[in-house]
Amino acid sequence: MQCIHIVMKMFHDDAMRSFPPFDGLIAFEAALRHASVTRASAELGLTQSAVSHRLRKLEDFVGTPLLIRQPSGLCATPAGIALSNELAGLLDRMADFRALCRAAAPPPALKVGVGAALADYWLVRRLPDFAQAHPGIPVELAVREADAHARSTDLDVAVVWQPAAGLRPTSTQRLLVREHVYPVCHPRLLPGQQPLTDVTRLKSLPLLHKGRIGEDRGVEWSWTSWFERLGLGRPPPAEIRFATIATAIAAALAGNGIVLARSLLVQDALKDGRLVRVLPQSWDLPSSKAQIVRWPAAMAKDPRVMAFVGWILQIPKIPSA
Numbered sequence: 001m002q003c004i005h006i007v008m009k010m011f012h013d014d015a016m017r018s019f020p021p022f023d024g025l026i027a028f029e030a031a032l033r034h035a036s037v038t039r040a041s042a043e044l045g046l047t048q049s050a051v052s053h054r055l056r057k058l059e060d061f062v063g064t065p066l067l068i069r070q071p072s073g074l075c076a077t078p079a080g081i082a083l084s085n086e087l088a089g090l091l092d093r094m095a096d097f098r099a100l101c102r103a104a105a106p107p108p109a110l111k112v113g114v115g116a117a118l119a120d121y122w123l124v125r126r127l128p129d130f131a132q133a134h135p136g137i138p139v140e141l142a143v144r145e146a147d148a149h150a151r152s153t154d155l156d157v158a159v160v161w162q163p164a165a166g167l168r169p170t171s172t173q174r175l176l177v178r179e180h181v182y183p184v185c186h187p188r189l190l191p192g193q194q195p196l197t198d199v200t201r202l203k204s205l206p207l208l209h210k211g212r213i214g215e216d217r218g219v220e221w222s223w224t225s226w227f228e229r230l231g232l233g234r235p236p237p238a239e240i241r242f243a244t245i246a247t248a249i250a251a252a253l254a255g256n257g258i259v260l261a262r263s264l265l266v267q268d269a270l271k272d273g274r275l276v277r278v279l280p281q282s283w284d285l286p287s288s289k290a291q292i293v294r295w296p297a298a299m300a301k302d303p304r305v306m307a308f309v310g311w312i313l314q315i316p317k318i319p320s321a
Helices: 002-017 022-034 037-044 048-062 078-104 116-123 127-133 199-204 223-230 245-253 263-272 303-314
Strands: 067-070 073-076 110-115 139-144 157-163 173-177 180-185 259-262 289-294
Touching (some): 022 037, 116 245, 127 139, 259 263
Parallel strands (some): 110 139, 110 157
């Protein structure tokens, strides 16, 4: 009997050792998606050293490096690419576990995830309309960074900020809007409150910068790219940078300078006259990312989910006005 116990224990231990460290898989997915251990640690609520430790533990398990550091950030090795391709489907299926339980016994409130900037500058102003149209569906709003909802497992519906390339409607997602990017500012910075006919005047106006130096977020967010398009040479160096679009827009609303903003986020401020366009609409650039409404497959027949999705898709949007 003792021999049998030892054999069974050895078999159990071998089986347990065959599973990859789950915390390492989560750290790997976040680090690759952000191309940064720093931003992955912020999303996961861990220290950078903890994320790095989990990544090393995963690499020890597979026996080969999964990530390499490039000037543009972290990139996957061939082994990392293979793991990422499999991991995407695995995490989606694991997210469905929770959705299956919620579909069987729906909680009272519909949990909706949305990026902080979109919530503050667009959605919260419209939520009372949903409450009026659907008084029996309370909404719990989960506000996080724009891309943190991409693989959230605790949401019934999520509005995610994802690359627009290759986007297509599916049974679990719809395009909300493909935004445009253009400069806006407080009316007092623009005499006459009309777009500049002489674009060279832009050189004398204060500019607000978003993101870290050298961070690649697309040409639409680069003042250097805008100045090149306008034939203005190089822009002046940034004195202040803002980590998020929400704080950059807040600075513009306070009259601190001109910000490159997404159309949906400034739609109401332009309509109310709190912000004005700096350049004619012909200079607008399409964003390389799009707002997507997404929900778990297991929740596709939930009438509350479909009611919210139908409502948010029908809200009038002015992508470039």
